[in-house]
Amino acid sequence: MIERVLVPMDESETAERALRHALEAHPEAEIIVLHVVGEPSGMMGAAASLALEEDAEQAGEDAADDLFSRAKEIAAEYDATVATEVGYGSPAKEIVRLAEGVDVVVIGSHTGGVAERLFVGNVARSIVQNSPVPVTVVH
Numbered sequence: 022m023i024e025r026v027l028v029p030m031d032e033s034e035t036a037e038r039a040l041r042h043a044l045e046a047h048p049e050a051e052i053i054v055l056h057v058v059g060e061p062s063g064m065m066g067a068a069a070s071l072a073l074e075e076d077a078e079q080a081g082e083d084a085a086d087d088l089f090s091r092a093k094e095i096a097a098e099y100d101a102t103v104a105t106e107v108g109y110g111s112p113a114k115e116i117v118r119l120a121e122g123v124d125v126v127v128i129g130s131h132t133g134g135v136a137e138r139l140f141v142g143n144v145a146r147s148i149v150q151n152s153p154v155p156v157t158v159v160h
Contacts, residue, residue, distance in 0.1 A: 023047045025123040028103075029055045029116050029148075030092060035129030039159040040092055043127040044099040046157075052101065053123065054092040056085040057108040057115045082107050113147035120152045127157045 026043045030036040043052050058081035089105040096103045108115035120126050128145055149156045 023050045023124045026050045026052050027055055027116070027120055027123040027126045028052060028092075029057065029112070029126070029128055030088060031056065032088060033129060035159065037091070037095060037129075039127045039129035039157075040095055040103075041099075042157070042159045044096060044101055046127075047125070048099070048101065050124070052096065052103045053119075054089060054103045054105050055108055055116065055119060056088050056105075057110070057112040058084065081109060113144045113151070116148050117151045117153070120148075120154050123154060125155045125157060126152055127159060130158045130160045 026047050028036075028040050028043045030040060040052070040054065043050075085105070085107050092103050092105065106119070108119060116126065116128075126148065128148060130145060145158060149158065
C-alpha cells in the first residue's frame with residue numbers, strides 16, 4: 022500500500038500535472054510537495070541570489086511560499102491536503118535523498134526547448150536511475 026508520495030514541484034505545468042496525478046492515483050496517501058532550491062551557479066540566477074541572502078534558508082522558504090500556496094489550492098480541489106518541504110542543493114540528489122522516506126516519487130516530465138530538455142531531462146533521468154523507490158513520470 023502506498024502511504025507516502027513525494028512530488029517535487031517547480032512552477033511548471035507538468036509539475037502541477039504530476040501533483041494532480043499523485044492526488045488522483047493515491048487519494049489515501051500523504052502527499053509531500055517538495056521544492057528544491059538549487060545550488061548557486063552562473064546558470065541559476067535565483068539560486069545565486071538566495072546564496073547572498075543573510076538567511077539563505079529563510080529566503081528559500083519564502084521563495085517557495087507561492088508554489089506551496091498553489092499546491093494547496095490544487096489539493097483542495099481533491100478535498101485533500103499536502104505537506105510541504107523545501108530542499109537545498111542539487112535537485113536530483115535532494116529528491117533521491119528524500120525518496121528514502123516515501124513509497125513512490127511522482128515527477129513531471131518537462132517538454133520545453135532543447136536547453137530545458139537537456140538540463141531537466143538529466144535531472145529526471147538521474148532520479149529514475151537512482152531512486153530507492155518507484156518513480157512515476159507524468160507527461
